[in-house]
Amino acid sequence: MKPPPFDYYAPTSVEEALDLLAQHGDDAKPLAGGQSLVAAMKMRLAQPGTLVDLSGIAELRGIRREGDNVVIGAKMCLSDVVHVPAIVSFAVTAGILLITIVASVVPRKAESRAVDV
Numbered sequence: 001m002k003p004p005p006f007d008y009y010a011p012t013s014v015e016e017a018l019d020l021l022a023q024h025g026d027d028a029k030p031l032a033g034g035q036s037l038v039a040a041m042k043m044r045l046a047q048p049g050t051l052v053d054l055s056g057i058a059e060l061r062g063i064r065r066e067g068d069n070v071v072i073g074a075k076m077c078l079s080d081v082v083h084v085p086a087i088v089s090f091a092v093t094a095g096i097l098l099i100t101i102v103a104s105v106v107p108r109k110a111e112s113r114a115v116d117v
Contacts, residue, residue, distance in 0.1 A: 003041035007050045014059050017052055024050040031055070032075065063087070 007024075011017040021028050028050040029037060040046035054060060060075035063084060072081060082088055 001042055001044065003038070004044065004047050006041075006048055008053065009050065010053045010056050012056055012058075014057055017054060017057060020050070020052045024052075028052055 009020050011020055017030065021030060027048060029046070029048040029052070031037060031051045031053045032055075037046060037048075037051075041048070054075060057075065059073070061073045063073065063076065063081070064071050070087070072087070
């Protein structure tokens with residue numbers, strides 16, 4: 001099944017994305033990875049009138065240092081982050097990597113299977 005018609009925007013800055021989301025209100029949904037939202041739209045479980053695609057916003061990618069903090073962009077994939085030795089070392093030491101993998105993979109596996117309760 002195809003999703004119902006919707007308006008599509010591809011902003012190039014966080015400010016532009018926030019303006020679009022505010023302008024279209026509850027009818028707008030941000031599109032980040034899209035796997036869950038697009039699947040729900042195809043089944044007509046979600047019917048946003050507007051999609052704001054975040055994939056073209058460079059500010060949401062990359063890893064940078066700001067003072068004493070390391071900032072990992074919201075659009076960074078786990079597969080990109082695991083190639084940064086300092087982050088991997090910290091994550092393994094703190095046990096965060098395993099928690100992140102479980103938190104990322106288990107819900108996706110659960111979403112992909114129908115379960116009768």
